[in-house]
Amino acid sequence: MSVRYLPVLSWSRTYTRQQFADDLLASLIVMVMLVPQSLAYAMLAGLPPEMGLYASMLPLIAYTFLGSSRALSVGPVAVISLMTAAAISGLGLTDPAQLISAAMVLALMSGLMLVLMGILRLGFLANFLSHPVIAGFITASGILIAVSQLPAILGISASGRNLPEQLLSLHSAIITAWPGFNSPTLVIGFTALVYLFWARSCLSPLLRRAGVPKRAAVIAGRLSPIVAVIASAGAAWYFRLGDHGLALVGEVPAGLPALGVPVFTSIPWASLTGPALLIAVLAFVESVSVAQGLAAKKRQRIDPDQELIGLGAANLAAGFSGGFPVAGGFARSVVNFDAGAATPAAGLFAAILIAGATFVLMPLLAWLPTATLAAIIIVAVWSLLDIAIVSKAWRYSRADFLAVTTTIGLTLLAGVETGIAAGILVSILVHLYKSSRPHVAIVGEIAGSEHFRNVARHQVITHAHILSLRIDESLYFANTRYFEDLIYKEVSERTELQHVILMCSAVNEIDLSALESLEAINRRLNELGIKLHLSEIKGPVMDALQRSDLIRDLSGQVYLSQHLAVQDLL
């Protein structure tokens, strides 16, 4: 095994005391942040809270050894938890034990797919998720998540697989309960919500004004959820609020998860293939974006294919140890980075600390109100909402606008899987559509120069017997027909024409379809007594054309530049 396949070897052999101290501090802070999040996201996924903790132990250790990012904090994250909820609730299972198995199987399948993608070096597949589609999807998911947590804060029950269903269900639940809401729930829920929003936006400026260093102030602001957890659990215990109708997390089995393969046989695991793939791709895209951003800050790099293997191992670990699908979380990773994590060992330490903490925390968790967890989730996803992407896309390009609105609309109306799949499809189709109608300019020479410019934009010299065309796109199957048609149109309008020169400075590729089109154009123009010439062909394109018969059969010539071509044909 080399460093290439086991990144742990790249840093473990030179591990210093100082790095150990840095990692330990970062891991302590991450642990305090991760515990409430992991409980909350387990609830969001519709799973028992201990599964969130399990998903924050072994997966972190697996990533430590196989991941390539030094700052990425792996564990349960909001959007993947929502996708997990959608996937397992779509199976029609009613037995809670089966739902747990399904979540574990989903993690295993996603992990397997990630590892396979890494081994086959298929990381590029994630590129098909464009920025606007991701931003739109996360925004829509954030809205779905926030709305799904409102019932827990109001102390009512409502649900739905999409936004209209959620809102209708919420509406009728409020009508039914009105005005008899459970007061302890309302008080705890809204207090937690207001406190967390306040802490998020005002705590760190306040601390800074009180003289706390910037970095410490920012980190302290991020740790407010644990304060909410301790305070609300304390209140629930002291006032025995469970007896007054406040929903609590309740008894949680203490200690470490049991290791083992989840029960496959009783669940329709084949139906999880699609969701597992989407989760794998999204987990990868999210994690690699975060990891790449943080690495760049230190002039470091991450290896996307190794990230696939690291994340895959983390998900496999989650599946084998009672967890559910995990990914690198944005907020946690930034905190990990800011807290000074020097190596992936910080993740290992965080896992050990969480394992230790579960023994201490379990009695406390029994008293934790679910309303607090709901408030933590709502505040966490608030920062994911990026409504501005819609107006930015509208301003910048209609194609991106179509992709982002399709993604948001379908995620809200038809669910996460349909939304993300439609977003990917639309962005690919729009890209193909655009490149299938390339910009082609008729160009002429600017007097006194060797420059050729668009006749429509500039005052240029043209000749009735020469047609100069600059193609602003690679020539490939999707645009050959359009291109052929365009040439025949231009030719049919010019009776004196003797020469057509294609200026290929922006043609980065000519595939076999385009080659055959060029051959047909060459043949047909020749039949009409018109010669076809090429100019400014790039090296790699010319290399390919040399392997064909086009250059030999060309009725005209190949010129180094458009200027030389026109000079020669005058």
Added chain:
Amino acid sequence: MSVRYLPVLSWSRTYTRQQFADDLLASLIVMVMLVPQSLAYAMLAGLPPEMGLYASMLPLIAYTFLGSSRALSVGPVAVISLMTAAAISGLGLTDPAQLISAAMVLALMSGLMLVLMGILRLGFLANFLSHPVIAGFITASGILIAVSQLPAILGISASGRNLPEQLLSLHSAIITAWPGFNSPTLVIGFTALVYLFWARSCLSPLLRRAGVPKRAAVIAGRLSPIVAVIASAGAAWYFRLGDHGLALVGEVPAGLPALGVPVFTSIPWASLTGPALLIAVLAFVESVSVAQGLAAKKRQRIDPDQELIGLGAANLAAGFSGGFPVAGGFARSVVNFDAGAATPAAGLFAAILIAGATFVLMPLLAWLPTATLAAIIIVAVWSLLDIAIVSKAWRYSRADFLAVTTTIGLTLLAGVETGIAAGILVSILVHLYKSSRPHVAIVGEIAGSEHFRNVARHQVITHAHILSLRIDESLYFANTRYFEDLIYKEVSERTELQHVILMCSAVNEIDLSALESLEAINRRLNELGIKLHLSEIKGPVMDALQRSDLIRDLSGQVYLSQHLAVQDLL
């Protein structure tokens, strides 16, 4: 209704006697060619022979009024007939009346899709079928078709949905029959086959040597199938070969088709959606290629969106008048063109002539051996085989080779629908893969010039504090991550770096994902004290960037040329 939507108006108002004479002659020749073909292709589709004749009447008339090509001869064609057979035999129907209804419904659905694509101007969708995929698909279909006709020539019965099944079935049928083949079938079948192959390759040279003008000789060669039909039917009648085990077409209802909507209710028409779409796309692609090629010879043009409507109307007409899916046939259209067809009216006349001929021909058809039709099919598809595309693709590009072999392999092994769908998918994925890893060159200035070239290929001047990158691809979502990673890699290897200049001469588009990547790169490089500059941005790309904040926030500047940029930063 304007000429735009009713192309018939563009030529009917100035229709001359001479055009009428030309069209009439061409239509006579097409009629003689079309009758045997339409019978044979109906048999290939697994339908009664009269359906082939029906598909050659009303569809031609519909196309006359709505099509934009002056030479395209619409009617049953080999590949579409094979696809029809695959589609309707896959429904699990046993009642022949239901198969007939299914074929009509298939034509209706394809027609409807074509018309819709025309109205929505979705003709570009057909561009996703690359040349190599089409060539591979037609070659593989031709092999499937030829093999499927061997049993009829050998007088045995065998079938199969793919090549291995066909060959196995053929093999066991031969073993079973051996050596007791039906002599009249063998004699008629092989005589027809040998005669047709001979006529195809030797008849027109022979006629030319005998002094017949070239065009007439070529057309006479194309008409040999009707000679085979008349001779073999005559022989079967004279020797009463039907009584000796020769399979005959048999009684065919004389006259015109009944008009009406086919029976939808008893067939699972929804399952025909996929096949109908593939047939629509393939019919369009084939027809438009033929029409475009012939129009270019006369410096005319066809309108692809109008072609969709013309072909759609033809298929709707086929569905309402007892036919099956139709398209523009290559061989027939060339004959029509060579015979001097002046306007689409030639199609109208051919339809009327065929309608008249059915009354005359019906008694003859009862005696027509199916072995003759099988021989006609085999000889017709022989010219479709283009095995050379495989070696051409191998030589030219591995990507095209992958697309063409996938298409051929899956068409032969898994059937026509899987084959064509996989071909489309593979070519799109390969294209996206290639453009997701764009060629990016580090460039330097060639001494004594203003030219920048790849440092790996040329002796150039570079500077330790300036990195010049030329991107040979549009920047869009599929390659932004690769591109970002590449920049960070180059930056991480250069400690003295102060300026990065991106040379954008081959960047034809920057989408929102790429814009956000550039913004992130700009921000991160700035944090490292490195300035980002852009040079040689094209007009349309700059127009788009002006609508964003990138230019304003750019740490460096935008230069007209790479030379000016380096001059300024030295």
